Amino acid sequence: MHPASFMRSKASGMIFAGSARPRPESSFGLLHPLATPDAEMNSRGRFAAELLTSTPRALAAAAAERQISASERSVECFGADAFTRVLDDTELRLRYLAEAVAVEKPALFEHHIRWALEAHLGREIPNSYLVANLEALEHACREHLPEEALRCIEPVLRAGRARAQEGASPSCSALSGAAAETKLARQFLVAVLEGDGERALELVLAPARAGTMSTSRLAEAVVGRALEEIGRLWQVGDASVADEHLCSRVAERALAALAALGDRAPRNGLRVATLSVGGEMHDIGLRLVADAFAAAGWNVLHLGANMPGEHLMQILRDPGVDLLAVATTISLHLRNTARLIELVRLDEEFDSVPILVGGAPFRIAPDLWREIGADGTASTAAEAVTVGTRLVEERRERAARSR
Numbered sequence: 001m002h003p004a005s006f007m008r009s010k011a012s013g014m015i016f017a018g019s020a021r022p023r024p025e026s027s028f029g030l031l032h033p034l035a036t037p038d039a040e041m042n043s044r045g046r047f048a049a050e051l052l053t054s055t056p057r058a059l060a061a062a063a064a065e066r067q068i069s070a071s072e073r074s075v076e077c078f079g080a081d082a083f084t085r086v087l088d089d090t091e092l093r094l095r096y097l098a099e100a101v102a103v104e105k106p107a108l109f110e111h112h113i114r115w116a117l118e119a120h121l122g123r124e125i126p127n128s129y130l131v132a133n134l135e136a137l138e139h140a141c142r143e144h145l146p147e148e149a150l151r152c153i154e155p156v157l158r159a160g161r162a163r164a165q166e167g168a169s170p171s172c173s174a175l176s177g178a179a180a181e182t183k184l185a186r187q188f189l190v191a192v193l194e195g196d197g198e199r200a201l202e203l204v205l206a207p208a209r210a211g212t213m214s215t216s217r218l219a220e221a222v223v224g225r226a227l228e229e230i231g232r233l234w235q236v237g238d239a240s241v242a243d244e245h246l247c248s249r250v251a252e253r254a255l256a257a258l259a260a261l262g263d264r265a266p267r268n269g270l271r272v273a274t275l276s277v278g279g280e281m282h283d284i285g286l287r288l289v290a291d292a293f294a295a296a297g298w299n300v301l302h303l304g305a306n307m308p309g310e311h312l313m314q315i316l317r318d319p320g321v322d323l324l325a326v327a328t329t330i331s332l333h334l335r336n337t338a339r340l341i342e343l344v345r346l347d348e349e350f351d352s353v354p355i356l357v358g359g360a361p362f363r364i365a366p367d368l369w370r371e372i373g374a375d376g377t378a379s380t381a382a383e384a385v386t387v388g389t390r391l392v393e394e395r396r397e398r399a400a401r402s403r
């Protein structure tokens with residue numbers, strides 16, 4: 001039996017048959033006393049996502065086989081090892097699809113499709129490949145997943161397909177323009193790519209020492225933008241992984257030096273833990289957020305990248321925190337983020353600790369933070385401090401009222 005067929009029979013038998021049907025649940029799977037019809041809808045998305053990723057290789061293989069048999073031409077660009085390449089690519093797409101389905105945010109999948117189109121442009125992979133791949137994926141889902149799951153998956157897949165049919169427009173440099181910080185970001189990146197990290201550092205530290213540009217602007221609008229651009233160059237195939245790693249390391253040194261040069265408000269007695277969710281290796285943006293809290297007088301427990309949720313409880317207990325700031329850069333880690341929030345919320349001791357979330361998915365889908373149970377989001381480090389401070393004050397007011 002094909003593994004994907006096994007999945008179908010397992011799924012329809014085990015999950016969707018009669019009394020085995022799930023009761024209304026909180027957005028991310030665990031029972032919630034105030035479950036609403038919305039929450040039920042969301043738990044269906046979550047179920048569908050679990051099915052998509054329960055045996056992702058098998059489902060991706062079914063789609064890849066379908067694509068190759070329906071249109072061998074659509075995979076010609078991959079040459080001799082087309083099947084393996086299409087298989088890997090489809091499995092990754094399926095994982096992005098699952099996360100968007102789990103939170104019922106087609107915009108997240110559309111964003112992935114736009115990202116893929118731009119990446120393909122630089123590698124001479126035609127749009128017809130992606131359109132055919134999405135058709136095959138939809139076909140495989142229809143063939144192997146139960147109707148109830150399809151109702152959540154199809155609208156997301158179709159949004160992605162419509163986006164793929166529009167085709168790619170070449171991505172624009174994050175560093176075009178004549179603003180002072182943009183010019184400096186260009187010079188910083190050129191110095192890094194020329195292998196002169198010391199020059200790059202000096203370029204951002206000199207204006208900080210001279211007081212001609214604030215350290216926060218240098219961090220976000222210069223170093224941050226340079227990172228965005230090296231990411232774009234890597235995506236379209238114009239920069240190597242080594243270029244990107246080099247840029248990240250110089251950026252980390254620059255950010256640490258800028259943080260040391262910046263002003264600091266007196267200690268305010270508040271403590272924040274900053275962490276990237278389990279699986280998430282990006283933490284430079286989070287580091288900027290941590291530095292902004294420290295500059296505003298907070299005591300910062302910077303836990304950094306890939307923080308497993310279950311080990312977080314220890315920090316919450318001792319030394320304890322007033323705020324949790326959680327980063328998710330790629331949408332592949334959204335369910336982990338939701339699980340982490342749920343873990344904290346389920347513990348009576350900490351269920352009122354405010355949780356601030358941030359990172360690209362929360363900009364792509366602006367109400368996503370609410371959906372996954374967080375208390376707020378912010379797009380920049382300065383905004384994170386403003387929102388975080390407000391959340392802690394609101395919590396104190398609530399506690400005072402209930403006394």
Ligand code: B12
Nearest residue numbers: 224228231235281282283284285325326327357358359384
């Ligand atoms: C550096 C980098 C890496 C480094 C990370 C090093 C590190 N220690 O962080 C490494 C090499 C590990 C890496 C790996 C990968 N990366 Co990467 N990476 C980047 C890059 C170039 C820079 C990230 C960055 O620091 N940006 C600068 C900061 C300042 O911006 P920011 O993160 O958005 O943060 C700001 C806000 O979002 C917000 N914020 C951030 N965190 C938080 C938290 C809270 C609580 C709040 C309120 C706000 C907030 O405030 C920050 C300041 O303004 C980006 C490009 C980009 N556009 O960002 C790609 C990028 C994010 N990576 C990408 C990819 C695909 C990957 C990999 C999958 C590649 C691979 N095939 O291995 C892996 C995934 C690893 C994993 N499991 O997480 C893609 C993501 C595409 C997508 N949407 O899925 C990007 C966008 C590159 C691209 N253009 O294609 N990467």
